[in-house]
Amino acid sequence: MNSSHPHFQLGNTSALAAVQIDSLVKEFKPTRDFAQKNPEKINERGTVSAIDGLSLTAHRGEVCVLLGANGAGKTTTLACAQGLQKPTSGTVQLLGENPWGASPELRARVGIMLQDGGLPQAMRPIPLLKHISSMYQNPLKVDEIAERLGIHSFNGTTIRRLSGGQKQRVALAAALMGRPEVLFLDEPSAGLDPQSRNVVFEIIREQKEKGVGIILTTHLLDDAQRLADDVYIVDAGTVVRHGSVQELLAGEDSNHKRLTFTLADKLNTQRLTDRLGSDVTLIHLSDHHYALEGQLSPGVIAQLGAELEQQNLMPVSLELSQRTLEDVFLEISGRDIQ
Template sequence: MTTAIEVTDLRKEYGDKAAVDGLSLSIRTGEVFALLGPNGAGKSTTVEILEGFRKRTSGDVSVLGHDPAHASREWRERVGFMLQSTSDQMLLTPREAITHMGRLYPNPKPTDELLDAVGLKEKADVKPRTLSGGMRRRLDVALALVGSPELVFLDEPTTGFDPEARRHFWALIESLKDAGITVLLTTHYLDEAEHLADRIAIINDGQLAALDTPAGLRAKAIDSVVTWTENGTQRRTVTPTPTATLRELLAATEGEVADLAVTKPSLEDVYLEIIGGNE
């Protein structure tokens, strides 16, 4: 399997502060890779370096086989960028914006196809300032995809989306994966990362704190939670041996145990444990 992004011992320093501190990771071609971390962890700085918008202090970075610090026009034509507020101040309609942006690329996606894919078909000819925040984010997604990129960076793409719009967006990302496009996604929505990502990297204090599949990260949780009702009172215990706990509970209870449930910690629980509550 080929590699779309390779990062080795990446550092970015501001004075005596290391925003990124020796980060190494590899992203495979065609995978959806989620980058998570609390505010100030260094993920935005890392992504900006990968996009070629920020210089690194040291380390090696390869994106689609090239150093983004010396990116050519041909390299940028292969990469799609979704920034945090691309369309907020735009005066063009979504149709005009996508058509105009498409002229900058040798192989643009059809405008109507993109409008339909991001759910803006019925708003194609209105000014962006009249769109809701979620709809402007949809336009940002379309502008990132207009050049038919091999790799796309999506920075907090569903901020402001309602639940239905998020689900439509998830389907769009899944279609990108089916087409072999590599996606680097930053998000604060743990359910989004769990649903979309093949692998998740968690950055904390500028360093890689964890890297695994969503299932692999959940498996790092040792304890399970056992809950039940006893004499009208909700009981709860956290244990690394839920089977033994259940045996003890059943032995001490006559008849059925009311409201008995055994649950493993969620990805969010594991994430908060990894970052030490720094979110």
């Protein structure tokens, strides 16, 4: 993949928000089987609320990341924002217009990359991109974007037979083809090798610099932390936390830190826990790998050192850091599989 490439050109943009969602509600009629197994989820109207009063603003020239566990409401929110589903109530504005029943002119200004397909399975990548290109007045050059994303190397294979990462590259190229003003990206780096991920990140940054509004969903929280300007964490169909990465990591206490350490032998965790105050939690990560999390002070570090001396344990490694976006997400959504 070639990353030395001139920036793609973008059409006219304004200060208008890319996506504006206010008090969105989306309800579905449940199947009989679902209603029997989940009676607590059925409201008085006999429907299920997938989205319950969600509000969100995605700005031009920024990457807005939507996070949530499976079933939290991310997919339904984006489907309403893209005009694929009609809200039960609330308002959705895409580039200042209602996306439900959107005109071809509005749809031409929006790029959508879906992780779970949407591409004709029997076509080869380059002919597909050329077909998509023919639908736009001022498309990207197919060979240019195909070279950038390394698509020529697997053009002899139909979409059906591509690997997950290869399909993602084709889907991204298709979403970019019309030089969109708003770009929806679903798991853009899933299945990619490190070189491909770097090129995709580079393209996302370039689009952002041109004023494109980017709405991104991912389960790779390291990627979210690296790319996001704004983060919305969704649970049970509503926003439970919102802010920049820095704001979310700081939380209510900017002194919250994490010290991970690996030992050559097993630690007596109860003895160390007895030394620590209630503001610090000892976590046994795996084997001889541990973490201290909370109000870490020089005194806490000294207590750790004293206990390791008592147990005659020498650390193999020590790393002090602030908590990550993954830590924040797990605090909110829980650590159990959903």
